[in-house]
Amino acid sequence: MQLILRQGRIVDPSQKLNKVADLAVEDGRVSEIAPKIRKKGRKEIDVRGLLVFPGFIDMHVHLREPGREDSETIESGTNAAARGGFTAVACMPNTQPVNDSEAVTSFILERAREVSKIAVYPVGAISKGSQGKTLAEIGEMYRTGIVAISDDGRSVQDSQVMRRAMEYSRLFNLPVIDHCEDKDLAAGGVMNEGYYSTLLGMRGINPAAEEIHVLRDSILAMQTGAQLHIAHLSTRRSLEAVLRARKEDKVSISCEVTPHHLLLTDAQVCSYSTNMKMNPPLRTQENVDALVKAMAAGDIDAIATDHAPHNINDKMVEFDRAPFGIVGLETAVGLIYDRFVKTGILTLERFVQLFSSNPARILKLERGTLAPGAWADITVVDPELSWRVDSTQFLSKSRNTPFDGWKLQGGPAMTIVKGKAVWSI
Amino acid sequence: MASLSHKDLLSIEQLSVEEINLILDTAEALREVSDRPVKKVPALRGKTVINLFFEPSTRTRSSFELAEKRLSADILNFSASTSSVSKGETLLDTAHNLEAMAPDIIVIRHESAGASHLLGRECRSSVVNAGDGMHEHPTQALLDGLTVRTVKGRLEGLKIAIIGDIAHSRVARSDTLLFHKMGADVWICGPPTLIPWDFDKLGARITGHIEEAIEGSDVVMMLRIQHERQNEAFIPSTREYYNIYGLTRERMRLAKKDTIVMHPGPMNRGVEIDSDVADADYSVILNQVANGVATRMAVLYLLSGNAGLKVKRSSR
Numbered sequence: 001m002q003l004i005l006r007q008g009r010i011v012d013p014s015q016k017l018n019k020v021a022d023l024a025v026e027d028g029r030v031s032e033i034a035p036k037i038r039k040k041g042r043k044e045i046d047v048r049g050l051l052v053f054p055g056f057i058d059m060h061v062h063l064r065e066p067g068r069e070d071s072e073t074i075e076s077g078t079n080a081a082a083r084g085g086f087t088a089v090a091c092m093p094n095t096q097p098v099n100d101s102e103a104v105t106s107f108i109l110e111r112a113r114e115v116s117k118i119a120v121y122p123v124g125a126i127s128k129g130s131q132g133k134t135l136a137e138i139g140e141m142y143r144t145g146i147v148a149i150s151d152d153g154r155s156v157q158d159s160q161v162m163r164r165a166m167e168y169s170r171l172f173n174l175p176v177i178d179h180c181e182d183k184d185l186a187a188g189g190v191m192n193e194g195y196y197s198t199l200l201g202m203r204g205i206n207p208a209a210e211e212i213h214v215l216r217d218s219i220l221a222m223q224t225g226a227q228l229h230i231a232h233l234s235t236r237r238s239l240e241a242v243l244r245a246r247k248e249d250k251v252s253i254s255c256e257v258t259p260h261h262l263l264l265t266d267a268q269v270c271s272y273s274t275n276m277k278m279n280p281p282l283r284t285q286e287n288v289d290a291l292v293k294a295m296a297a298g299d300i301d302a303i304a305t306d307h308a309p310h311n312i313n314d315k316m317v318e319f320d321r322a323p324f325g326i327v328g329l330e331t332a333v334g335l336i337y338d339r340f341v342k343t344g345i346l347t348l349e350r351f352v353q354l355f356s357s358n359p360a361r362i363l364k365l366e367r368g369t370l371a372p373g374a375w376a377d378i379t380v381v382d383p384e385l386s387w388r389v390d391s392t393q394f395l396s397k398s399r400n401t402p403f404d405g406w407k408l409q410g411g412p413a414m415t416i417v418k419g420k421a422v423w424s425i
Numbered sequence: 426m427a428s429l430s431h432k433d434l435l436s437i438e439q440l441s442v443e444e445i446n447l448i449l450d451t452a453e454a455l456r457e458v459s460d461r462p463v464k465k466v467p468a469l470r471g472k473t474v475i476n477l478f479f480e481p482s483t484r485t486r487s488s489f490e491l492a493e494k495r496l497s498a499d500i501l502n503f504s505a506s507t508s509s510v511s512k513g514e515t516l517l518d519t520a521h522n523l524e525a526m527a528p529d530i531i532v533i534r535h536e537s538a539g540a541s542h543l544l545g546r547e548c549r550s551s552v553v554n555a556g557d558g559m560h561e562h563p564t565q566a567l568l569d570g571l572t573v574r575t576v577k578g579r580l581e582g583l584k585i586a587i588i589g590d591i592a593h594s595r596v597a598r599s600d601t602l603l604f605h606k607m608g609a610d611v612w613i614c615g616p617p618t619l620i621p622w623d624f625d626k627l628g629a630r631i632t633g634h635i636e637e638a639i640e641g642s643d644v645v646m647m648l649r650i651q652h653e654r655q656n657e658a659f660i661p662s663t664r665e666y667y668n669i670y671g672l673t674r675e676r677m678r679l680a681k682k683d684t685i686v687m688h689p690g691p692m693n694r695g696v697e698i699d700s701d702v703a704d705a706d707y708s709v710i711l712n713q714v715a716n717g718v719a720t721r722m723a724v725l726y727l728l729s730g731n732a733g734l735k736v737k738r739s740s741r
């Protein structure tokens with residue numbers, strides 16, 4: 001045996017498993033799970049008291065390479081991911097140049113093979129240069145290895161282009177991920193529109209900017225039969241639109257939320273900290289409550305960080321001039337565990353679905369399970385670990401987190417990819 | 426010794442009723458300095474004040490400058506167009522460079538909301554917000570408060586109508602917060618496209634109809650349309666705006682007999698206000714300007730933590 005994890009609590013909803021057992025790995029794959037494995041492993045790790053999950057997947061990150069290597073590289077970003085408990089990430093195409101061609105896709109995959117200890121799944125652009133005008137060479141990127149298409153932050157405004165993208169995506173069975181935002185309605189906005197934008201004299205982003213595009217996309221997905229995934233959903237109405245489309249109209253639609261939209265509100269912008277600036281913006285408590293409730297009920301498919309590293313120089317400016325986005329890879333698992341699992345809002349099974357099995361299902365990855373034969377991508381979490389978020393210790397090249405200094409209990413202890421520990425505490 | 430408990434004056438939001446009264450009382454005491462043959466007191470002698478203006482300003486800037494001079498401060502004027510800001514220097518670097526010159530107070534005007542907060546957080550010097558984007562303009566609200574209090578003898582219970590482009594006005598925010606804190610009945614009026622969401626939660630009643638706002642009011646405050654902050658059309662035309670929201674003599678008849686008209690300037694005659702209203706007896710627009718100097722003297726003096734000036738308690 002290559003590796004045996006001894007006596008951890010293995011939680012894997014794909015096998016309806018939640019018990020203390022040994023887990024053996026051979027040739028990078030899970031070979032056996034049993035209460036007591038007699039054979040010896042070449043490497044054995046005692047994980048008593050720890051939680052053993054199918055490897056966590058962050059389906060929405062920005063690795064910035066190529067183009068903005070001052071903020072993040074594929075190497076630093078994947079190191080940060082491994083440290084955060086992630087065995088795989090899907091990276092968004094808004095690099096420079098945009099990942100809208102086979103060449104850029106293969107560069108990213110090539111680079112990942114050289115420097116990354118975890119799996120990297122590129123997301124290809126919907127349109128050339130993410131300009132929203134003509135379709136990118138989706139088929140060629142698909143052949144090269146993209147797992148979804150999205151124009152992310154430069155989301156497609158032209159509904160005809162979006163319709164064509166959805167139609168075309170079906171050929172490859174590729175999910176269409178949309179950052180839902182009506183750019184005209186959101187124009188100039190820097191934070192959620194509401195009481196706090198009024199108090200602070202900031203231009204607001206009307207929540208309808210997101211909701212209108214969620215509705216638009218769900219109607220187009222119903223017509224075209226495309227698989228639609230809503231990125232970083234942040235409002236109650238968006239959520240209702242997703243659920244209605246899913247339940248009443250049988251649309252193939254899924255959604256992710258970010259830890260920050262579950263834990264922070266627009267009131268935090270009063271600090272003028274540019275680490276409270278992201279898009280979609282922090283919403284009101286009412287929206288946060290709705291997201292948490294939906295997450296607990298299983299209506300939200302995935303937690304994704306929208307890890308958006310920005311060089312400190314870019315963030316140390318006036319609020320309205322700062323770029324949108326925060327890092328999240330090294331805080332997400334601890335935050336969600338501490339605030340939602342420990343408090344009883346999320347079961348361990350839901351926790352695994354949100355971080356592993358659902359992202360794997362949406363992106364059609366052979367991951368998200370510890371069933372014998374599956375890749376031995378494993379996230380080990382220490383439920384008793386007491387720690388404090390310290391951005392100066394991040395492996396990411398950027399420090400733009402709103403959670404600096406937060407005290408948390410529970411966090412990643414070890415990240416294993418294909419049977420090899422790529423990070424441990 | 427009377428002083429403010431804050432290092433910086435960034436907003437009306439941060440001030441208590443007692444602190445607002447303290448500033449107004451101090452301003453009242455300092456007002457007579459401007460009537461002396463030698464218009465100078467030594468309160469800030471040996472102190473350095475930097476005026477850091479990133480947005481064009483004539484009124485506020487001269488008002489601060491006069492206030493500083495009358496308090497005997499040493500002054501350094503710094504404007505964005507003549508500085509390294511135009512060479513790409515960040516606000517923080519500019520601030521740190523100025524800080525190295527050891528000023529006691531920095532007065533800042535900037536087009537970004539929160540710019541003065543950023544400075545206050547990073548600098549040892551006291552920071553005075555002279556207007557940050559569409560957020561606040563606390564010294565304007567204080568001088569407006571002083572002007573109303575001087576004419577009416579009180580703020581509490583007065584009906585104060587603030588009319589115009591509310592969305593883009595930092596004065597509207599600061600005035601609403603101040604008048605509401607001081608117990609006035611604040612009415613906000615303007616086209617619905619120019620009234621931000623939840624403005625009532627700042628402590629104002631909201632109406633789209635100017636007649637309702639003016640009716641029975643003790644104070645009518647007009648704001649101009651800030652074309653420079655609008656990148657889209659909020660109103661169909663200035664002609665239509667004048668027809669619906671222009672302050673005319675006829676409309677003024679709805680107000681109380683002893684009402685006063687205010688305007689933080691600059692005025693657009695014939696758009697939001699008619700000349701015969703702006704120049705009428707009930708207009709206290711020029712009193713506002715005079716009170717501006719005294720108010721800014723009070724703020725600078727109180728922030729400098731300087732002792733020695735007797736503050737006469739107000740006769741309210």
